[in-house]
Amino acid sequence: MDLLETIFDTLVSFTNLGYIIGLWFFFKKCRVKCWYALIPGFRDFKLSIIANRENDGRRFLFFRLINTFLYTFRYFFDKDSSEYTTVILLVMITAVPYFIFSLRIYLGLCERFGKRKRWTVCWIFFEWYAALYWAFSKSIVYVADEEDDIEAVPVSGINTVGSGKELTINIKERTVKSLFSKRTLLKDIHLNIKPGHMVLLLGGSGAGKTTFLNAVTGYEMADAEIILGTDNVYKQYKTLKHNIGFVPQQDLMRGTDTVYRTLADAAALRLPTNIKGDERKQRINDVLDLFGLGMLKTSLVDKLSGGQRKRLSIAMEFISDPKLFILDEPDSGLDGVVARGLFEKLREIADQGKIVIVITHTPDRVRDLFDDVIVLAKDHDRSGRLTYFGPVEDSFEFFGKDSFEGMLLAINQKEEGGEGRADELLIKYNALVQTAAVGGEA
Amino acid sequence: MEEKLRYSGRFKQTLIYLGKLFRMFVFQNDWKVFPMAAVITEIVVFVISKNMFVNMEGTVKGAFALSCICIWNGMFNSIQVICRERAIIKREHRSGMHISSYVLAHMIYQAVLCLGQSAVMLLVMHYSKMKFPETGIVTGSTLTDLLLTFFFITYSADMLAMFVSSLVKNPTTAMTVVPFLLIFQLVFAGTFFSLKGVAKDASDFTLSKYGINAICSQSRYNDLPMTSVWKSLDKMGGIKLEDLSTQLADLNENETSPQNIANAQEMIQEFKNQTPYGNKFETVKDILEEMKKQGKKDAFEKYCGKQNIKQDYESTTENIAFCWGNLIFCALLFAGLSMISLNFIDKDKR
Numbered sequence: 001m002d003l004l005e006t007i008f009d010t011l012v013s014f015t016n017l018g019y020i021i022g023l024w025f026f027f028k029k030c031r032v033k034c035w036y037a038l039i040p041g042f043r044d045f046k047l048s049i050i051a052n053r054e055n056d057g058r059r060f061l062f063f064r065l066i067n068t069f070l071y072t073f074r075y076f077f078d079k080d081s082s083e084y085t086t087v088i089l090l091v092m093i094t095a096v097p098y099f100i101f102s103l104r105i106y107l108g109l110c111e112r113f114g115k116r117k118r119w120t121v122c123w124i125f126f127e128w129y130a131a132l133y134w135a136f137s138k139s140i141v142y143v144a145d146e147e148d149d150i151e152a153v154p155v156s157g158i159n160t161v162g163s164g165k166e167l168t169i170n171i172k173e174r175t176v177k178s179l180f181s182k183r184t185l186l187k188d189i190h191l192n193i194k195p196g197h198m199v200l201l202l203g204g205s206g207a208g209k210t211t212f213l214n215a216v217t218g219y220e221m222a223d224a225e226i227i228l229g230t231d232n233v234y235k236q237y238k239t240l241k242h243n244i245g246f247v248p249q250q251d252l253m254r255g256t257d258t259v260y261r262t263l264a265d266a267a268a269l270r271l272p273t274n275i276k277g278d279e280r281k282q283r284i285n286d287v288l289d290l291f292g293l294g295m296l297k298t299s300l301v302d303k304l305s306g307g308q309r310k311r312l313s314i315a316m317e318f319i320s321d322p323k324l325f326i327l328d329e330p331d332s333g334l335d336g337v338v339a340r341g342l343f344e345k346l347r348e349i350a351d352q353g354k355i356v357i358v359i360t361h362t363p364d365r366v367r368d369l370f371d372d373v374i375v376l377a378k379d380h381d382r383s384g385r386l387t388y389f390g391p392v393e394d395s396f397e398f399f400g401k402d403s404f405e406g407m408l409l410a411i412n413q414k415e416e417g418g419e420g421r422a423d424e425l426l427i428k429y430n431a432l433v434q435t436a437a438v439g440g441e442a
Numbered sequence: 443m444e445e446k447l448r449y450s451g452r453f454k455q456t457l458i459y460l461g462k463l464f465r466m467f468v469f470q471n472d473w474k475v476f477p478m479a480a481v482i483t484e485i486v487v488f489v490i491s492k493n494m495f496v497n498m499e500g501t502v503k504g505a506f507a508l509s510c511i512c513i514w515n516g517m518f519n520s521i522q523v524i525c526r527e528r529a530i531i532k533r534e535h536r537s538g539m540h541i542s543s544y545v546l547a548h549m550i551y552q553a554v555l556c557l558g559q560s561a562v563m564l565l566v567m568h569y570s571k572m573k574f575p576e577t578g579i580v581t582g583s584t585l586t587d588l589l590l591t592f593f594f595i596t597y598s599a600d601m602l603a604m605f606v607s608s609l610v611k612n613p614t615t616a617m618t619v620v621p622f623l624l625i626f627q628l629v630f631a632g633t634f635f636s637l638k639g640v641a642k643d644a645s646d647f648t649l650s651k652y653g654i655n656a657i658c659s660q661s662r663y664n665d666l667p668m669t670s671v672w673k674s675l676d677k678m679g680g681i682k683l684e685d686l687s688t689q690l691a692d693l694n695e696n697e698t699s700p701q702n703i704a705n706a707q708e709m710i711q712e713f714k715n716q717t718p719y720g721n722k723f724e725t726v727k728d729i730l731e732e733m734k735k736q737g738k739k740d741a742f743e744k745y746c747g748k749q750n751i752k753q754d755y756e757s758t759t760e761n762i763a764f765c766w767g768n769l770i771f772c773a774l775l776f777a778g779l780s781m782i783s784l785n786f787i788d789k790d791k792r
Contacts, residue, residue, distance in 0.1 A: 083640075219536055219788070220788075239447065241536070241537070241538060242447075242449060242537075242538060246536065248529075248533055250529065252529050252530045252532075252533045253530065254462065254466070254527065254530060256465070256466050256469035256470040257462065257465055257466075257469070258465075261461075261462075261465065265458050265461070265462060266537075268450055268454070268455075268458050269449075269450060269455065269458065269534065269537055269538055269539060270449075270537055270538065271449075272447040272448055272449055273448045273449060273450055273454070274447060274448060300469065317537075
């Protein structure tokens, strides 16, 4: 019996050693620090990152740690006690998600390396063999190898300076930190928007449009300096947030309230208390009329059409008469005529001396209404970068395209069906900015 | 000099949200919670009314059932209130809404709902001709005492559900969590399942325990008769006293030897000799019949009750105040936790 146990223990030790050696060289192949292979749990988390399944890896690690803790905790109880049984039961319960998430990671690995899904069985039952094979087999190639050799596009680092009336944006970087990793969402964005301008914010999926807007409004702070007129948005966020209107993509309103009450409550939240009752009522009625909602005062929000709801959602932010007005896809779900009418209203708002920034996926139908365009694109490191900022007409020349859709196609990555020219255009734009800066100095 | 701009503070915002909530009461049919409370109470009262406040067993079962109604009402009042409009809260927070005002408005609004539901429950009980204790222990009025108890149970359950609602991201998850909360409250109440060790400690964290204790205290549980012993004896009525000797012999030595049987028979005979009319009793039922004839049934049940006194159900102002205090503390704790968890709403993923 002892001999059998010794043989079994030796086998387990050898398989563990094999797994560590396999992972060590597999990590080396995938350009991950090799010593992670020595840390149980964390090495599987690193595997999840290679497999593009970081979320699964994080959950796996969570359950693995709990499972290990409980498994160790059982030593504190007598084997015949009910507490021991409870702990063992909990170990078994936590083992289920732990197993499921490891399965997802292995499936992700198979997808990432274009291998058959049956390899997951091997990873689960003979992990040592799978790790060694994947480390030394020439048929398993880390597909990002070629991309990693490309040199990252350097940052321009040229800050813009405003004259005291514009919106001046100087974003060095916006990063998010997660478990053992840091990701740069936005990098090197410097621009200056004049009052009275209506600006289109263009970018492919995941380019960081909403992140950019959140950084500009101070809602999610970046390593940046945002100046609205003469005020620093980040330093005076509490007071300035009332001067910034942000209309989200969805119509986030309570359907069981009336149109008037919805706007009146928005006014009570957003308008200064110095504004007296009559003046406030007048402002509410003016905004209702401006957005064509005067006749619908007593209607419930739930009863409004898509266009009416959208106008009410915009009116809720416009009630405070903000200097900076930002709209995230205000035309989503609206037909062409209604959308055009909505954008004409926004043009009117901009003409009152406001700065209006709009994200839309169908900009070509209203291209004549915009003054400037901001184009964001994912660079080689998948960070959002400023690929162009300037007047609309010049942008077509810069991109060599005759429509915004064409511009989007140029910056989108090849796997997204685009031309994958983001880095090339980024270099071109940086050169343009540097030339302008040198010209300015001269 | 430029006038400094001031925006609506916490108090003003609380009033704004209260207005919103009371409009929702009308337009979103929140008023339906009152007839629902009436229907649920009527169903339960139909079953418990005969013995509630009459004997120990009926009272403890009734207190458990009423406590469950309160917890049910409270939880379903608010389990979805926050999670269903999470995105709206996020937008409003971005526009300057104070989370504390939002939660405070909900606390006030839910308090009104809970008080209304408790009153409805009491009305249904009253019109179902339940025999309430004549005087209340804390306020002097039983109805007021019970109203407050029902309110505190409902409200603390309401705040617990509101806290869950502030934690989860959508109504589906919230509704999945509810059964677990309910089961915990019911199983660990400590009324029907004897709890020991960790389980007994866990019962200190249930709202149902304090609710049941408060209701039983107000029912003057310890002064009520205990009927279960009589009923059990009645079920055993056919057993002959002579046959008991074998059982007693078993108890005596754990084996049925002739000597043991003889000893037990001697004991039974001794009992008969010492008891008046003892020799005319053949069966257990004979004894019960005789007690009934002499009008000693009530005294017997009262006597059994005295042997079953529970300190948790002591009918004193201190005991009830302790239960109420715990329920109020829980309500405030959960409301505070809701505020804390909602302050992280900006971290929600898009």
